[in-house]
Amino acid sequence: MKPLPSLDVLKTFLVVAQKLNFTRAADVLNLTQGAVSRQISGLESHLGYGLFVRQARGLALTPNGAMLLAPLQQAFAQITEALEKSGAQSGTLRVKCPTCAMRWILPRVIRLQNERPELVVEVTAAVSHGVEFNAEQFDAAIVFGQPTVKGVTIHHLFDEVLTPVCAPGLWKGKKGRAATPDDLADKTLLHPTRDRRDWLRWLEAYGYRGLPSTKAQHFDTLDLAISSAMQGLGVTIGDLSLIEEDVRARRVITPFSLCVPSGAAYYLIYPERPAPSAALQQFAQWLETEAAQTRANLSGYLQAA
Structure with a gap:
């Protein structure tokens, strides 16, 4: 046979x-x-x-x-019917998430499961920013940038907003005046991407040409760059939406008032067919509420800055 x-x-x-x-x-x-x-x-x-x-x-x-x-x-x-029934009974949701967004979603998912133990969410970190639901066994995904997958439901979570970030002990600005890119001349710049585009975008918005420091280290992910900045190894470009809790806890500081929207954003997506389970709908609604709070916090931060 x-x-x-x-x-x-x-x-x-x-x-x-x-x-x-x-x-x-x-x-x-x-x-x-x-x-x-x-x-x-x-x-x-x-x-x-x-x-x-x-x-x-x-x-x-x-x-x-x-x-x-x-x-x-x-x-x-x-x-399809069998998979829907088994998924509905287990209540387990498998969510793919880029490593850069894990800093934002993981504490929230842990809090959700403490409050709602019947709703099990398994988050898988990935370096890639996309998902292929036909080939990957995920119920939903958080993606960065404009989603290109067809046949999916899309929930906008929050926009990327860039500003320099470093450990509190690393920054010693001059008292009595605002920080300028010249204050970065003796710092090691931590680049979340090989092409340095995030630093260059922020500096261009400031009206500064080129890079103020020749000392640099490069990383494959934003999360690695932020973790290195927290250790006092240099100054990186951070996304305020992702590090709001780190800023509030003073694990990092943002020495500049200028914050630059990159034009990119984070989204929750999942297939339109089969119809989302009740657990997935509840998770999407909860995540939208969390994202709305992040957007409100960011708006308040920007106004204060």
Whole structure:
């Protein structure tokens, strides 16, 4: 007996059968047209018969393809229903989160689970800022930047606002005047990105050209840069939305009053289909409330600055 084709390949067949066009199916599946075509060709070779007739203006199902379609649609519907039921009973939500946002979400999730032990949220940190729900086993994700995934529900959480950040003991500004970028000349600049774009964006908004210091260290994530700044190793660019609790606790200080919106933001996203479970809807509503408080705190901070 032949081994069964993978569920991913069978799902590709179902989407192609619905769209009868490789390009439109590729858009739905977030794959390239070539990848979809190769999956269908591989499935036809595995089965030993054709599934589609290639025509000038699209595709048509062969008799064998049409015979296969209905049972597979029913099977996938049963799988979806089973997953929804098991997820609803367990109450476990799997959430993907970029490492930079862990500083914001993890204390809140721990507090949520202390208050709502029946709602289990498993947060997985990742260096990447995106998610592919078709290929990754997550119920939801926090993403940075404008979401590009199709077929998802999007909740805006908060915007990125940049300003220099360092440990309290590192900064010794001159009394009686506001800090300027010249005060950074003897400091090590900690860069959250290799291209130094965050520092350069903030300095440009200040009206300062170039970098005020030749001493620098580079990191792959904002979280690593902030952790190094907390240890007194230098001054980094921090996102005020993510470090509000660190600022309030005086683990870090923000020596400059200038805060620059980068134009990027953080979002909670999850698939539109299947319909979100009750647990996911409750989590999304709770997270929006937490984000609204962060936005309010940030607004008050900016006004005070």
